[in-house]
Amino acid sequence: MSPFPPLPDPAKAAELLATRLREAPELLVVLGSGLALPAAAVEDPVELPFEALPGFPPAGVMGHPGRYLAGRLEGRLVLFQRGRYHFYEGHSRAVVGAPIRVAAALGIPRVLLTNASGGIRPDLIPGSFVLVEDHIDLQGRAPLAGPVASGEERFPDMSAPYDPQLGLLAERAAADLGIALARGTYGGVLGPNFETPAEIRMLRLLGADVVGMSTVPEAIVARALGLAVLAISVVMNPAAGLTARPLSHEEVLAVGARSAGPLFELVRRIVRGLPEKELGAPDLDFGGDGRPRQGFSQ
Numbered sequence: 001m002s003p004f005p006p007l008p009d010p011a012k013a014a015e016l017l018a019t020r021l022r023e024a025p026e027l028l029v030v031l032g033s034g035l036a037l038p039a040a041a042v043e044d045p046v047e048l049p050f051e052a053l054p055g056f057p058p059a060g061v062m063g064h065p066g067r068y069l070a071g072r073l074e075g076r077l078v079l080f081q082r083g084r085y086h087f088y089e090g091h092s093r094a095v096v097g098a099p100i101r102v103a104a105a106l107g108i109p110r111v112l113l114t115n116a117s118g119g120i121r122p123d124l125i126p127g128s129f130v131l132v133e134d135h136i137d138l139q140g141r142a143p144l145a146g147p148v149a150s151g152e153e154r155f156p157d158m159s160a161p162y163d164p165q166l167g168l169l170a171e172r173a174a175a176d177l178g179i180a181l182a183r184g185t186y187g188g189v190l191g192p193n194f195e196t197p198a199e200i201r202m203l204r205l206l207g208a209d210v211v212g213m214s215t216v217p218e219a220i221v222a223r224a225l226g227l228a229v230l231a232i233s234v235v236m237n238p239a240a241g242l243t244a245r246p247l248s249h250e251e252v253l254a255v256g257a258r259s260a261g262p263l264f265e266l267v268r269r270i271v272r273g274l275p276e277k278e279l280g281a282p283d284l285d286f287g288g289d290g291r292p293r294q295g296f297s298q
């Protein structure tokens, strides 16, 4: 037997998920640390733990149950991914990128990445929602390094990693709900330790408004596949050095529990505003940048 665990097989995983779904979901929503879904969040729920998919390890962080939940929200089919794989857990590129590749293989045209972050900009206090406009990748792990995966761009353009139209939709949705949604740049670090105060000062000088340990690799893989990306960060704590208190994962989970309800309402409103699929139009038409996706006529 190989001493190495098997790698995820996104195409097979998508096939398996597709047997449980009647159509391609319109959106993948990745839920960050502690950002739980309310009970009975969707109609006609279909649940699947990550481990049910070929080569998918369990998702191992506290507050991350590691399951897919598909169902109807505002009448639209949405796939929720509860929990995610992080580089700081020691997962390989193949594992960290696998859920996005599954989404692409399923024909999902767009992803909403949510995450927990530390607030660097002084106005971004715990509980703030931030529309991620751009990121700075300081993870030191390029998720696309290695052979080009099927259907992916070798050198994806990153001049607009986060879809401006989806961003405007999120801002309209937040305004309708009376939820403040700031804009900011996400500094992506490897973790799992929190930053030092000097590192936060450096991140601030570099232009980061929030700091977190996820999202960046998924956004990069999504762009390589032509999926449109929306990312919303929930600030869980003032970043290191901005408060006298030490940072803790428990604090992240507590703020997450308070923020999960409003975040879900925001997601619902965003889903309501997604452009309708044109009846009779081929599936290929609704990709983020119009490029055909994996699994279709490429």
Ligand code: HPA
Pocket: 116, 117, 118, 119, 194, 195, 211, 212, 213, 236, 237, 238, 239, 240, 247, 252
């Ligand atoms: N730093 C990095 N990641 C985080 C933080 C933080 O302060 N809070 C929540 N996730």
